[in-house]
Amino acid sequence: MQLFLQLLVIIVTLIISHEHEAKAAFVPPYSSVVMPVTKHTDATKPLYSVQIMTKYVNLQYLHANFLIDLDAPFIWHNCILQWNSFPGSCPNDTLCTYPVSCEEYQCTDVRTTYSYPNTPSCPPVNNDSTIPGWGYCTCPVDVVNPVTGSCNQALLNYDEFTVNTSNGRNVFDGLYGFYPNAACVDSSSFSSFPANVSGVMALSSSPYALPAYLFEPLKRIVALCLPSNVSAPGALLYGNSSYNLLPQSNVDVRSYLSFTPLLKHNDSFGYFINVNSIVIKARFIDVPTNTTARISTTEPYTTLRTDIYNGVVRRFAKVTQRIPLAKPVAPFGHCYNTSNLVSVKVPDIDFGVQGGKNWIISTANSIKQITKDVACLAFVDGGATSEPAIVIGTFQFEDNFLLFDLENSIFGYSSSLLRKQTSCSNFNFTLTPSP
Incomplete structure (x- = not known):
C-alpha cells in the first residue's frame, strides 16, 4: 500500500510538473490587439475614434465608436445600467451594464483621485441615485465633454469590451476581451460628437484608462497612427509587436x-x-x-x-x-x-x-x-x-x-x-x- 501511494505521488507530481512546463512554453499567436481609427470632420473640429465590439447579439458583435482621448481618466459611453437583468430585458441595439455601488472602493477611488482634473462647474455628486428594484446606491461621477468642455454626470459601471488580436502585420479572427470600470451617460451627452460616435476611450496614464485593463502577454505600449482622410482608417495597436504598413509589409x-x-x-x-x-x-x-x-x-x-x-x-x-x-x-x-x-x-x-x-x-x-x-x-x-x-x-x-x-x-x-x-x-x- 505504501509503495502504491509513493507511485501515485510521483505520477501526480509529474503530471503537475508537465502542466506547468506546458503553460510556461505556451506562446500566444498574438503580440498585440488592434482597433481601426476613423477621422471625423462633421463636428466643430476634426476628431478621431476607435471602433470596438461591445455586445454579442444574434451570433455577432455590435460595434461602437469611441473618441480617442489621451487625457481622460476613465472610459465613458452611451449605455444604461441594469441590475439582475434577464434575457430580453435589454434591447438588442442597446448596451446594458452593471452598476458600481457607492460603497465599493472603485467609486471612492475614481471620485477622489482619478476624476477629471480642473473640472468646470459640475453638479455635486451624491449617493441618492438607485437602480429600480435594487435599492442600493449607484456611483455618480463627473465627465468632461472633450468637444465642448461642458460637464455631465455619469454612473460608474462594470463593462466588457472585445477587440481583435494581431501580430502587428495582420488582424486575426481571435478576440481579446477586457473588463473596465467605465461610466454610462445618456445619448444626449453626445449631441456635439461626430455622427455615430457614442463614447470616449481614455488612453491616459490613469489606472482606469484602457492601458490599465490590458494584461499579459500584452506589453504596456500604445501605438497610434492617425489617418489624414476620412475614407480609410488608421490604426491603434496595443502591445509589443512589430508594426507593418503596406506596401512595405516587410518593414517594421x-x-x-x-x-x-x-x-x-x-x-x-x-x-x-x-x-x-x-x-x-x-x-x-x-x-x-x-x-x-x-x-x-x-x-x-x-x-x-x-x-x-x-x-x-x-x-x-x-x-x-x-x-x-x-x-x-x-x-x-x-x-x-x-x-x-x-x-x-x-x-x-x-x-x-x-x-x-x-x-x-x-x-x-x-x-x-x-x-x-x-x-x-x-x-x-x-x-x-x-x-x-x-x-x-x-x-x-x-x-x-x-x-x-x-x-x-x-x-x-x-x-x-x-x-x-x-x-x-x-x-x-x-x-x-x-x-
Whole structure:
C-alpha cells in the first residue's frame, strides 16, 4: 500500500510538473490587439475614434465608436445600467451594464483621485441615485465633454469590451476581451460628437484608462497612427509587436522612430515631452529651455504660447516670402494665396526634443489647405499665459507613427510616413485565421 501511494505521488507530481512546463512554453499567436481609427470632420473640429465590439447579439458583435482621448481618466459611453437583468430585458441595439455601488472602493477611488482634473462647474455628486428594484446606491461621477468642455454626470459601471488580436502585420479572427470600470451617460451627452460616435476611450496614464485593463502577454505600449482622410482608417495597436504598413509589409515601422522621455504632469493624466528648440531653415526660434509640450488627440492644431508663436510666424513668413499672402482664416493667423500655385511646398519645421532627434513637421503637417485658393500655417496662438506652452495637435501628427512606451516611459515618433511612401491608412485590416 505504501509503495502504491509513493507511485501515485510521483505520477501526480509529474503530471503537475508537465502542466506547468506546458503553460510556461505556451506562446500566444498574438503580440498585440488592434482597433481601426476613423477621422471625423462633421463636428466643430476634426476628431478621431476607435471602433470596438461591445455586445454579442444574434451570433455577432455590435460595434461602437469611441473618441480617442489621451487625457481622460476613465472610459465613458452611451449605455444604461441594469441590475439582475434577464434575457430580453435589454434591447438588442442597446448596451446594458452593471452598476458600481457607492460603497465599493472603485467609486471612492475614481471620485477622489482619478476624476477629471480642473473640472468646470459640475453638479455635486451624491449617493441618492438607485437602480429600480435594487435599492442600493449607484456611483455618480463627473465627465468632461472633450468637444465642448461642458460637464455631465455619469454612473460608474462594470463593462466588457472585445477587440481583435494581431501580430502587428495582420488582424486575426481571435478576440481579446477586457473588463473596465467605465461610466454610462445618456445619448444626449453626445449631441456635439461626430455622427455615430457614442463614447470616449481614455488612453491616459490613469489606472482606469484602457492601458490599465490590458494584461499579459500584452506589453504596456500604445501605438497610434492617425489617418489624414476620412475614407480609410488608421490604426491603434496595443502591445509589443512589430508594426507593418503596406506596401512595405516587410518593414517594421519602429525602425523609423526616434525617442524622447515621457514626462508626468501633476495636474494631468496625459502625456508630455520636452521641446528644447524649434528650427526653421537652420534658424532657431527662441524657445525657453525644457519647454513642456502636451500631446493631444482632441486639439486639432498645435497651439503655441504667444511669444513662441510670434517667433515661428516671423521666421516662417521670411522663408516663404515669395508666396503671396491671403487674409487669415480663423483660427489661423498666417495664410497664403494659392490660386496660382499647383501645390504648396514650404520648409520643414523641426521640433528639437529632449534626448532625441528632431521631430520634423513637413509641409503635409504644417500647411492646411482651407479652400482651393487659401492655405494656412496650421499653428494657433494659444495666448500669452498658455500652460503648457505647447500643445501638439492632431494635424501635426497625422500620418506620423507615434509610440507611447509606458513600460519604459518613452515616446517614439516617426515624422511623416508619406516620405517613406506609406501612410497610416495602409495597415492591413483583412481578417485572417489565428495561427
